[in-house]
Amino acid sequence: MTISPASLSQRIADGIVDLIRADGLAPGDAIASSRELARRFEVTTPTVREALRRLEATDVIRFRHGSGTYVGDGMRRRLMANPHVGTTDLASVLELVEARRTLEPPIAAAAALHRTDDHLAALERASENALRPQRADERPDEHFHIALAAATGNPLLRETVEALLQVRRVDQIAIRHGYDDRERDHREHVEILEALRDADPVAAADLTRSHLDSIHAALAARADEATS
Incomplete structure (x- = not known):
């Protein structure tokens, strides 16, 4: 049986992944x-x-x-984002916020119960990113909400939030531009962080929900202004 070029390249890709694992290579x-x-x-x-x-x-x-080929962060992931991201619209952006309103408050509650000093330090660093525009090369561990999921101690929850934000990257950038009060965004992140410091799961969930509600309201208001 003849192997098609597509299936052959996939087999080689799988073989390369096996080599990376066998050699113990890291990102x-x-x-x-x-x-x-x-x-x-x-x-x-x-x-x-x-x-x-x-x-x-x-x-x-x-x-x-000019340097070579290196292992990327995707090697660690079990949930992979679709690399072929298309355009976005308001409905798609609000859909992402609504999904995050369902997922992230209980994640924040779990983080308040399981966070370590290292998690708190990572969240403190990530919270400062709200004060500046998102960079194109920003790493996942610099994103506050991914760091929040990581603080649960459950790698799959971290990967779930990371994959969601990556697969809807265009929508996430639209959220960042639409919710552009950097001081407020930073303050709300710091409040969530303080709830984690206090090991208060109820406050952590409530503050995360309120933060995402504020984002949803701001985006909806901008849409109303654009159509009025």
Whole structure:
């Protein structure tokens, strides 16, 4: 049976992931060159490059121009975001906020019960990001709400929030621009952080819900202004 180029490149991509795991490589570590991988898998270099492009789409590997190929943060994830993000509209943005209003308050409550000093330090650093526009290269561990989910101590909850925000990245950027009172955003994050410091799950959930309610109301108000 003839193997199609697409299925062959997928098999090579799976093989590269197996190599990364077998070699114990972590995000930021360099992997073998395309030529070396082609020799190892006994395929052509273009086939390896196609496999690497598949892995790049989900951040399992990252290309650095003039430097080489490196393991990306996606290697750690079990929930992968769709890399082909399209355009957005108000309905899509509000849908994301509504989903977060359902998911994040109980996550904040769990974080208040399970957070460590390291989690609190990470949240304090992440809270400062509200005071500036979001960068295109901002890392997941710098996002306050991802750090909040990480504070539960449950890696799958962290990955769930991270995947949601990545798969709806365009909507999340629209939220960031629409809820542009940086001082207020920062203050609300700090209030959530203080509830975690106090190990108060009720306050943590209530403050997170109120924060997301405020975002929803601000976006809806802007939409009304645009249509009036």
